[in-house]
Amino acid sequence: MSDPGLDVVAVSAGYGRATVLHDVSISVGEGEIVALLGANGAGKSTLVAAIAGSLPCRSGSVSVGGDDITKLRAERRARRGVVLVPEGRRLFQAMTVAENIEAGSCAGSGRYGRAAVDRLLELFPVLKERWNQQAGLLSGGQQQMLALTRAVAGAPRFLLLDEPSLGLSPLLCEEVFRFIETIAAETGAGVLLVEQMAARALELSSRAYILDGGSIVHAGTSDEIARSDAVATTYLGS
Ligand SMILES: Nc1ncnc2c1ncn2[C@@H]1O[C@H](COP(=O)(O)OP(=O)(O)OP(=O)(O)O)[C@@H](O)[C@H]1O
Ligand SMILES: [Mg+2]
Structure with missing residues (x-):
């Protein structure tokens, strides 16, 4: 039986002469939410970029459902269902909500029909109200909702979310987290969640990895990691 998951095996990547990621191996199962935690500069954004293909892997492999996609560019990886929502959203600012x-x-890898898009809009009704408004005119929170909805509209198998709650009010953070849970449960998409709110991310996820200096230093169930001192050590350096 082929492995339906997203498998990252011994990936190294970096910028120029600097190698940032060293032999990183992680996996995400179908419908699973996996947290990726680590201090500033640990390499979290670099890792999701290497998985999505916006940054090439120098060694190692990325496969989805057993198919090696390491050599594919980002657009082709998206067609295989691996979709990144980068930090900073990167919407088409001049296009409307509908066009985005x-x-x-x-x-994406498939096309959501009208009914599925309507279901997404139930989760973020404000997008429906702003349907014909330019994305660039939305508030920060609304832009994040649109970035998530746009990514899900391509029927991804695996969503890579780089700090989706960044800069949002506590109320909007909760809306975003609820959206992530609903998408994983209803569509079966696996989610790799990079999140500064470590405690919240550990509640949402079933498993977690902690990156430090470009290497995975802890991996386990989210309960285990929440109970251990791994998170405190990572963020407080104690
Ligand atoms: N475009 C780039 N060119 C050169 N070095 C980079 C680039 N982007 C990131 N780096 C370096 O790579 C390392 C990892 O950065 P990365 O952005 O992946 O960390 P991060 O865990 O996402 O941090 P943060 O929590 O601040 O988002 C850092 O040392 C950073 O300075
Ligand atoms: Mg980052």
Whole structure:
């Protein structure tokens, strides 16, 4: 039986002469939420970029459902269902909410039908109210909702979310976290969640990895990691 998951095996990557990631191995199962934690500069954004293909892997492999996608560019990886929502959202600012969602549904591995997009809009009704407004005119929170909805509209198998709660009010953070849980449960997409709110991320996820200096230093169930001193050590350096 082929492995339906996203498998990252011994990946190294970096910028210029600097190697940032050293032999990183992680996996995400179908419908599973996995947290990726680590201090500033640990390499979290670099890792999701290497998985999504916006940064090439120098060694190691990325496969999805047993198919090696390491050599594919980001757009082709998205077609295989591996979709990154980067930090900073990167929406098409001049396009409307509707056009952004349409673009997302064309870029992914499948196309959500009208009914599925309506279901997504139930989760973020404000997007429906702003359907014909330019993305660039939305508030920060609304732009994040749109970035998530656009990514999901392409029917991803695996979503890589780089700090989706960054800069949002506590109320909006909770809305975003609820969206992530609902998407994982209803669509079966696996989620790799990079999140500064470590305690919250550990509640949402079933498993977690901690990156430090570009290497995985802890891996386990989220309960185990929450009970251990791994998180405190990572963030407080004690
Ligand atoms: N475009 C780049 N060019 C050169 N070095 C980079 C680049 N982007 C990141 N780095 C370096 O790579 C290392 C890892 O950075 P990365 O952004 O992946 O960390 P991070 O865990 O996402 O941090 P943060 O929590 O601040 O988002 C850092 O030392 C950073 O300075
Ligand atoms: Mg980052």
